[in-house]
Amino acid sequence: METLQKTGRKPITRAVPASAMGRIRPVETLQKLRRMPILLSVPAFAILLAVYAIPIVELFLASLDAPSFSLAHYREFFAEGANITVLFQTIEISAVATAICVIIGYPTAYLIVAASKRLRIVLIVLVFIPWLTNGLVRTYAWVVILGDRGLLNNLMLELGLISSPLHLVYNRMAVYIGMVHIMLPAMILPLLSVMLGIDKSLVAAARSMGARPFVAFWRVFLPLSLPGLRSGLLLTFIFCLGFYITPATLGGLNDAMLSTFIVSQVEAVGSVASVAVPSFVLLAVTIVVLSVLGLDLSGNQGREGQPAQTSFRPSWLLSFGPLIRYLSELAASHRAKRWTAERYKAGGNSRRSAKTVGGVWVALAIFFLLFPGFVVMIMSFSDKPYLEFPPSGLSLQWYRSFFNDPSWIGAFWTSVQLGIWVAVLSTIVGTLAAYGLSRTHPRVRRPLTMVILSPITFPSIVVGVSVYQGLFALGMIGTQSGIILAHTVGAIGSVFIIVSATLANFDRRLEQAAQSMRAGPLRTFMRVTLPLIRPGVIGGAVFAFLHSFDELVITSLISVFSIRTLPLKMWEDIRNQIDPTIAAVGSMLTVLPVLWLIVLYVGWWRSRLTAQSGVSVPTT
Amino acid sequence: MKNSSVSAQIEFKNVTKMYGTVAAVENLSLSVRRGEFLTILGPSGSGKTTALMLLAGFVAPTEGDILIAGKSVAAVPSYRRDQGIVFQSYALFPHLTVRRNLEFPLEMRGINAAERAARVDRMLERVHLKDYGGRMPSQLSGGQQQRVALARALIADPPVLLLDEPLGALDRNLREQMQGELKSLHREFGKTAICVTHDQEEALTLSDRIVVMRAGQIEQVDTPEALYDRPSTRFVANFLGEANILDNPGFKIESDAAQPAGTVAMIRPERICVAAPAAPKRADGNQRQSVTGTVEDMIYAGSLRKYHVRVGSSMLIVREHVASEQRTFRRGDEVRLEWLRSDIRFVIA
Known part of the structure; x- marks a missing residue:
């Protein structure tokens, strides 16, 4: 059997002269060269190297004062007390936000998994929607809620609890609220992904052996869910380290993070080293966290049922794979194989009061995730030119001002255009890379996978600084193609993850079957492989588009005001005059994820359904 | 027998396949006669699957040569070899209907639509699946899937049929029934069939000859009866029956x-x-x-x-x-x- 798995694509060798037949070795070498599937990843690496990987190395060397090599710049950085304060503040804010995410997220994920099947799907979708919503809109929502004339203050004034508005925004608490709100789905989704795969009969078995419910949870369920917790922790903490928008919007002067500092250095057009040094300090923290968390719990990764997952090092990023599979399986009719998992509910025979508490908890968590979106939507219908919630009258004027203002519409179309370019480019390049690397020896695949995923693993500000350097060298700062390349660097990672997860599920014998029926490599790919991984490719394209459409940090560095994307325009508006036009934009962007889910559903679940029912397959 | 290459359809000549330093198949020499049903039997890890994959062209030999109808195929990719393969767990295309699955090998050989339809109809009838052409593979039972897999391997009329644990996924009763079916299809189509299995009963019932493999090498080649009655080694005696x-x-x-x-x-x-x-x-x-x-x-x-x-x-x-x-x-x-x-x-x- 193992031999079947090892053999991927077939050599493209045509006729070989009969004289070469005697000894097979040279022929085999030739075949090996021709069937190097790794070559398919060349376009992806060409983009990554030129725009991001080589520049990051250059920056690193510059920070070390190459070629003379000294730590002078780092010594300078650490000599400044304020820098150390900012560094610790960055770690502290990230740690606290991550901890809050765990405290809220773990029970929520647990309760979602324990819910009945229908409810569970609804809840998962409700967690997904904010994850797909523009981060800037979600941050803006909290300005609306926490602002001096915002929802909370107005409500409390109305109720007579306070006599003058409290300063709820522009402080540390607001930063935490905003960050937790943005990162909570990133904590819950990997947890769900792993928890859904835990066989509930194991908990039931522990109970049958005399373990009380809590003991059964503690000794069986919790250890099995640790891989998901680890993924969530890494995802959340590392994202937080690179946060720039949220602290800059909701925080005060004392809530600066390292990314804020780096942006100010770029804007001040300081020396290369002055930008590079804090970037690499931030990166060093990231790598320490990655390696510490990556090593500690890695023993839990080799769980059965996901052999393909374990072959990738950054498996925490790929932990979405099982969730994606779960969601697509739900639509399939062959649920029988999950029956053991379905039979024993995690909640089992818990008491009524426990159920109520659980229900309230999940409801609050979902409320917390979705409520700000609703606030923005209501806000967008306000008739006042200033921020006020709830609005005292209704109007469509902010939608009108959006559609009538060429700078808004222009920014919108720019973003759509960029998004489409990025989606097309990164889907082609990323799918080829995922396909090629899935057929490459793990020893080669693992480091290359890490390189491909690093732009979405590293704090975005670090990636932004590198890309800035790279595009500067290419003379593409402030050009549209420059922004496309910059976004593609990250979007390739999203495509790669999703397509790889789909390929891990793909039975390679189907390709062998096609080839045994005289289909050549290209025809095999087009007729068999591509149709079967299409859901993943579509999913990858959607995420690539979203990546570009929502990107702000990197764009703000490289656009130098010559190209204005929608997030950039929104960002300027939020910073300068807060005018409810942005609420109109925000509410439209909040509705957008629903559209994405429909696209995914059509491209993904439908294809599964057709494959199951065979209704719409015409026979010619 | 070894030199009767006139009637030999398939010939392994001192074939070795190395994976790193491990020889999955070592110095394998074997000739298979035209129309013969030959089974390669062995425990897992004996190299039987590798032998089949070498023949199928999914694995290239490290040393030695493989001849099909007298011509070397060691450097011929699988998609240029003329053979039908029944895969373990069938490898039916899940996104295509039964009919489209059967059409696939014909399409790849450039056969026109009318001819394809006629041949698919005939074949579906032959394997008792006349009304199942519009179904998806996932809507078929194990035995039906197995018949579709066989039909797909036979429909383009390749001279060689390769079977990888063809009945392994079926339950006991169905397996016996399918053994009969397989045998009658083999008789009817007159293919040279190479089957790989670890199931001795399957090997004994189906085969004209059985090759017992162990650790990458041939232990004994003989007719089922001779093999059972006169095993040459302790391994064969123990592996085949008690x-x-x-x-x-x-x-x-x-x-x-x-x-x-x-x-x-x-x-x-x-x-x-x-x-x-x-x-x-x-x-x-x-x-x-x-x-x-x-x-x-x-x-x-x-x-x-x-x-x-x-x-x-x-x-x-x-x-x-x-x-x-x-x-x-x-x-x-x-x-x-x-x-x-x-x-x-x-x-x-």
């Missing part, structure tokens, strides 16, 4: 032939008769050896009984068909075991 290997029997073994050096005596359990010690001897008693022992265990399995009998230092397995008016022995009973001296075989230890 065997009493008399290493240190604790009694003298009488045999018509002299025991060659380096061999050990073996007798099949069904060749031994069990009787009460006082029962009268048979007429051909002078051709038999008889020993006495104690029943340690009796296993009842419907049509037969299996006794574990301790004789001296060895434990003999005896298999007896259940018949009427037959005495059943219990644990602790003294019994007399008898067998024809000509039923003793010597296998390489």
Whole structure:
């Protein structure tokens, strides 16, 4: 059997002269060269190297004062007390936000998994929607809620609890609220992904052996869910380290993070080293966290049922794979194989009061995730030119001002255009890379996978600084193609993850079957492989588009005001005059994820359904 | 037989396949006659699947050559070889209907739509799936999927049919039924068929010849009957059916032939008769050896009984068909075991 798995694509060798037949070795070498599937990843690496990987190395060397090599710049950085304060503040804010995410997220994920099947799907979708919503809109929502004339203050004034508005925004608490709100789905989704795969009969078995419910949870369920917790922790903490928008919007002067500092250095057009040094300090923290968390719990990764997952090092990023599979399986009719998992509910025979508490908890968590979106939507219908919630009258004027203002519409179309370019480019390049690397020896695949995923693993500000350097060298700062390349660097990672997860599920014998029926490599790919991984490719394209459409940090560095994307325009508006036009934009962007889910559903679940029912397959 | 390359459809010539430093197949030489049903039998890791994959063209030999119809195919990619393959768990395209699955090999050979439709119809009828053309593979039962897989492998009329554990995924009853089906399809289409399996029963029922492989090498090649009746090695004797290997029997073994050096005596359990010690001897008693022992265990399995009998230092397995008016022995009973001296075989230890 193992031999079947090892053999991927077939050599493209045509006729070989009969004289070469005697000894097979040279022929085999030739075949090996021709069937190097790794070559398919060349376009992806060409983009990554030129725009991001080589520049990051250059920056690193510059920070070390190459070629003379000294730590002078780092010594300078650490000599400044304020820098150390900012560094610790960055770690502290990230740690606290991550901890809050765990405290809220773990029970929520647990309760979602324990819910009945229908409810569970609804809840998962409700967690997904904010994850797909523009981060800037979600941050803006909290300005609306926490602002001096915002929802909370107005409500409390109305109720007579306070006599003058409290300063709820522009402080540390607001930063935490905003960050937790943005990162909570990133904590819950990997947890769900792993928890859904835990066989509930194991908990039931522990109970049958005399373990009380809590003991059964503690000794069986919790250890099995640790891989998901680890993924969530890494995802959340590392994202937080690179946060720039949220602290800059909701925080005060004392809530600066390292990314804020780096942006100010770029804007001040300081020396290369002055930008590079804090970037690499931030990166060093990231790598320490990655390696510490990556090593500690890695023993839990080799769980059965996901052999393909374990072959990738950054498996925490790929932990979405099982969730994606779960969601697509739900639509399939062959649920029988999950029956053991379905039979024993995690909640089992818990008491009524426990159920109520659980229900309230999940409801609050979902409320917390979705409520700000609703606030923005209501806000967008306000008739006042200033921020006020709830609005005292209704109007469509902010939608009108959006559609009538060429700078808004222009920014919108720019973003759509960029998004489409990025989606097309990164889907082609990323799918080829995922396909090629899935057929490459793990020893080669693992480091290359890490390189491909690093732009979405590293704090975005670090990636932004590198890309800035790279595009500067290419003379593409402030050009549209420059922004496309910059976004593609990250979007390739999203495509790669999703397509790889789909390929891990793909039975390679189907390709062998096609080839045994005289289909050549290209025809095999087009007729068999591509149709079967299409859901993943579509999913990858959607995420690539979203990546570009929502990107702000990197764009703000490289656009130098010559190209204005929608997030950039929104960002300027939020910073300068807060005018409810942005609420109109925000509410439209909040509705957008629903559209994405429909696209995914059509491209993904439908294809599964057709494959199951065979209704719409015409026979010619 | 090895040099009769005129009638040899497939020939392995000293084929070796290395994975790193491990030889999955080592110096394999074998020729398969046209129209023959040959089964490669062996435990997992014996290299049988690698041998099939070499033939299929999914694996290139490290050394040696493979000839199909007299031509070397070692450097021919699988999609240029003319063969039908039935995969383990079938590898039916899940996104295509049964009909489209069957059309695939025809389409790849550039056969036009009308001809394709006619051939698919004929084939569906042949495998009793006339009304299933519009279904998706996932809507078929295991046996139906298996028939579609067979039909797909045969439809383009390739001279060679390769089968990788073709019946492994079916349950017992269905497997027996499909064995018959497979055999009649093979007779009807007259293909040269190479089958890989670890199921000895499947190998015995289906094959014209069986190749027993072990650790990448051929242990023995023979017809099913000869292989079972005259295994050449201890491994073959044990792998195919049950065997009493008399290493240190604790009694003298009488045999018509002299025991060659380096061999050990073996007798099949069904060749031994069990009787009460006082029962009268048979007429051909002078051709038999008889020993006495104690029943340690009796296993009842419907049509037969299996006794574990301790004789001296060895434990003999005896298999007896259940018949009427037959005495059943219990644990602790003294019994007399008898067998024809000509039923003793010597296998390489």
